[in-house]
Amino acid sequence: MRKAEQQPAEASGVAVPEELFGHRFRDRRWLVQALTHRSYVFDRPVADEQDNERLEFLGDAVVQLAVSWLLFQRFGRSREGELTRLRAQLVRQDTLAQVAREADLGRWLRMGRAARSEGLHGQERLLASALEAVMGAIFVDGGWAAAWQAVRQALEGRLERLSSPGEANPKGALQEFLAREGLPAPHYRLALVEGEPHRRRFVVEVVVGGAVAGTGSGSSRKRAEQEAARMALARLAAEEGQAGSGAGAGAGAGVTPAR
DSSP: OOOOOOOOOOGGGOOOOSEETTEEOSSHHHHHHHTBOHHHHHHSOOTTOOOSHHHHHHHHHHHHHHHHHHHHHHOTTOOHHHHHHHHHHHHSHHHHHHHHHHTTHHHHOBOOHHHHHTTGGGOHHHHHHHHHHHHHHHHHHHHHHHHHHHHHHHHHHHHHHOOOHHHHOHHHHHHHHHHHTTOOOOEEEEEEEESOGGGOEEEEEEEETTEEEEEEEESSHHHHHHHHHHHHHHHHHHHHTSTTOOHHHHHHHHSEEOO
16 A cells, blocks of 8 residues: 655645545546545634545544445355445444554644644544545545555555454354354264265265254365355354244254264
8 A cells, every 4th residue: 555645735824645445536636535534624624625524424434434344345155244344344433544644644734733732633533534535535535446556555565464254264254154043053074075085075064053054175184174164154144034934943954864
């Protein structure tokens, strides 16, 4: 992520960046507004001066949508609940505030004299709000494509470090799901081994409460267990969502009786 280019704009005689998050503003008044805290407007009442709260409102929705699209693309096998949890990790206040610090937004914020002297320009909530306002300003100035790229640039490093439990650790995700629903812990059993020694194929069943909840295959027992857990998790989660049935009922009704 590039830091703001330190080139001053002319608005109200207060320096603001020329560019933020890869977007060069055609109308820098939007950026100036995004970096204007209400304390600044209170100290300098001018008829056409506006603070960043409206842009923050818009930017919140822009960030939510852009992050949702990023996760939808990256974790193609994750379900809604898991994607929601991952999105929450990226858009929570402390994460956005840290991104704002890395971009040095606190330095550029236009604030009232008292607010700045009290150190509010480094406050987590204020920084996160300013970041959302900037994303809203980018959307207004450059449209969705510019806003999408800005959010992606701002959060791509954290996205790379983000892992979906269901993707990276399906056995752990299944264990957590069963515990949450009050179901027995899973048991993995080897159902079949076939093929030449150098080209083995393992088939594993995962048993929950005496019934087969999922079957998986792979070139090793570990991979077969992971695939079995992934299949079981997808199946049980789907049954949980059926009208009129809880997770426990779905598991008991939908799984295959163990042999």
